[in-house]
Amino acid sequence: MKLKIFQKGFNYSQDGEGNRLIIHLQGCNMKCPWCSNPEGMPLEGVLFVEKEWLKESCCPKGAVKEGTLDRTVCQNCSERPCTNNRRQKGIKLSYKEYEVDEVVKECKMSKPMFFEGGGVTLTGGEITMQFDAVKELLQKLGEEGIHRAIESNGTHPRMEELIPYVDQWIMDVKHYDNETHKKWVGVPNTWTIKNLEIVSAKHQNVLIRVPLIPEFNDSEADAEGFAKLFEEHIKGEHTKVEFLTYHEFGKGKWEQCGLEYKMKPGRIAPGTAEHFEKVLREHGIECVRT
Structure with a gap:
């Protein structure tokens, strides 16, 4: 099988434990207007x-x-x-195609760089747009003793199949309200919430990430909304939540892709992430920062 990859590089502790080779896979089923990697959205490339x-x-x-x-x-x-x-x-x-075995070979050669619990992280785009090839890659990386992390929006109905092949699971949850979710990113949050329950119940290392976006999910009511969502649907004590604040680092890429950046100028008010963490902790939910 082949994989479409639009970016590869090393990063320390931000997308999984230790020093990691981060592989960005082409294609995403969401159309987040704040996306910092717009070149990775169309599966056919741009x-x-x-x-x-x-x-x-x-x-x-x-x-x-x-x-x-x-x-x-x-x-x-x-x-x-x-x-x-x-x-x-x-x-x-935007992307190049690689055989799965080519990627495995590169990961094996990178093993000396995987210090402090590091390994390989698959991110996007959205990794499940290339589900079968991703599953094969994860299996083969495991056979080589390489630590595997994934970052996903959790919308794929077959997510549960990946649980045995993932050592660290990172799932983005963008909004607790289905209609707001659909309006802003183009798809419902139904499967994300279902998979949140499944994965948090069955996996021992889960990090839920929430990007805080101006006028989308950064209000006092939103803090309570996320707290209630996670209180009801997180099923394992080993699941933690992290809030990430909005930035415009990818704004220039939209123009490079021939796309319009539609986000209004704005920022998350200082202290917002800390307040969201406080509200979640009051509901018994563990929050972290990486």
């Missing part, structure tokens, strides 16, 4: 532009004019000579 290298010579079909890529030309181009046949840095397809 043309990603590096402005400083974007020259007319990058596209033999004339899609580049005055330092701008005319994506209407790209829409009708099936050959993609810009990325398939030419050496240039101005335009690239």
